[in-house]
Amino acid sequence: MRHLIDPTDLTVEETEQIVALAEDIIANRAKYSEACKGKKLATLFYEPSTRTRLSFTAAMLELGGQVIGFSDANSSSVSKGETVADTVRVIRCFADIIAMRHFKEGAPLVASQYAGVPVINAGDGSHSHPTQTLTDLLTIKREKGRFDNMTIGFCGDLKFGRTVHSLIKALSRYSGIKVILISPEELRLPDYMLHEMSVNSKLEFREVRTMEEVMPELDILYMTRVQKERFLDEEEFDRVKNSFVLNPEKLTTAREDMIILHPLPRVNEITRAVDNDPRAAYFRQVENGKFVRMALIYTLLRWADENKPFDRTPVFSEEYVVNEYECPNRRCISATEDVDRLFHRQADGTCRCAYCEAKARQD
Incomplete structure (x- = not known):
């Protein structure tokens, strides 16, 4: 299983392959009109969005797939206190791929640990926006x-x-x-x-x-x-x-x-x-967003169907510290939900939060 949580989750070669695929889609749109037929994308948007949410929706529909999800977290069980982890455990029963935007930094990373289907970070707080x-x-x-x-x-x-x-x-x-x-x-x-x-x-x-x-x-x-x-x-x-x-x-x-x-x-x-x-x-940039998201959705679903070995998100492919420190960032998902507190250990001995990259508070 592959996710896109951070731009560096894709190698340079993979990034360029997705860009090249987007260019091919632009030139041959009919060729991809049923590429994701029978597949469902769940758009989980915990904060307002126009371009990104509609871009994902249009991308999946043009690939022949279907779209479910919510554009307002208050209309979902999130308003009752449901965690990100529990939400994606439920959504995986209905969808083949998830696009998540969240006001908490690191929320899509948490989702990727529990979803069991590819997760795309559609923007997490002020941290990252890889698509x-x-x-x-x-x-x-x-x-x-x-x-x-x-x-x-x-x-x-x-x-x-x-x-x-x-x-x-x-x-x-x-x-x-x-x-x-x-x-x-x-x-x-x-x-x-x-x-x-x-x-x-x-x-x-x-x-x-x-x-x-x-x-x-x-x-x-x-x-x-x-x-x-x-x-x-x-x-x-x-x-x-x-x-x-x-x-x-x-x-x-x-x-x-x-x-x-x-x-x-x-x-x-x-x-x-x-x-x-x-x-x-x-404005040309906006339209390009639809095509590159078509290429990304198609690629991640193809990798999932091929059972390509799961290349873990970069923060988990290194040595990291668990629950030893506290993240000082109030916008971090670790500040409000029950998640493992994960930190990168840097070369200089300091640690940075795996979810938001804030420097750890070491008491």
Whole structure:
């Protein structure tokens, strides 16, 4: 059994195979119209979503399969206190594959331990969003023709931006990648990500405070919104909500072949006047999401049918510590549900939570 919980659960070769399959689906849609006939996808969405949930639904229907699930956790037994583990044990009786979005970081990882069918992480808190990463990679491939030798600027909310975290992980495996982090101090990339990037010899990065100073360097500008729902302090949100706004004036120094990506939804960080610029690829990016999810669903179900040996999620393929420490992250699934407290032991002796990657509290 294979799951997709983190972008690195797929090897570089497997990632590129899924992107290539998505391109084949785009070129030959009729060929795949019954590829998943008789199969059911369960979409378990514990927080609101438009693009991702409908994208998964459209993907399965275009493959000839069926879709069950919920778009509001309050309409399910979750409202009665049912745990993630128990929910997926029930859902496995009705579905062949699960796509889960959850506001708690690490919830899809917990689900993968109990589901018995492939689990796809459709976004867990501010931690990871691997199918958006596949969407981004397909878009980059179609727009730029390559994954290597590029400079990409990530702008806006880098602290809570799970799409940013996931795409950086994926791109770090390619050569010639330069990352420029554009954010206010309050929304800097999390420390664990900065540490991961600093020890990765393939990836160069630097932090700046304005997009104007780096615009001429960029092959890709990846915009993100400031996510009000991730803030515990509304005053802090108000201070940073309008930190970066992309308008046509700021694009005057950008390369003609630069592309603008955004996982959406946007609020005011890209003005409508930018939409007609040929470099604006974010709505093309949305459509690519359906095709790459078709490729992923088809691939995971095929692997399951072939009884391919279960390659355990990376956190469990290493040495790890169980129940010895406590995760300090209140958004972590381990803070609210009865799960094993699992931690990676790092080379420097510190430990990081297997569910959310927060540094362990060692009393």
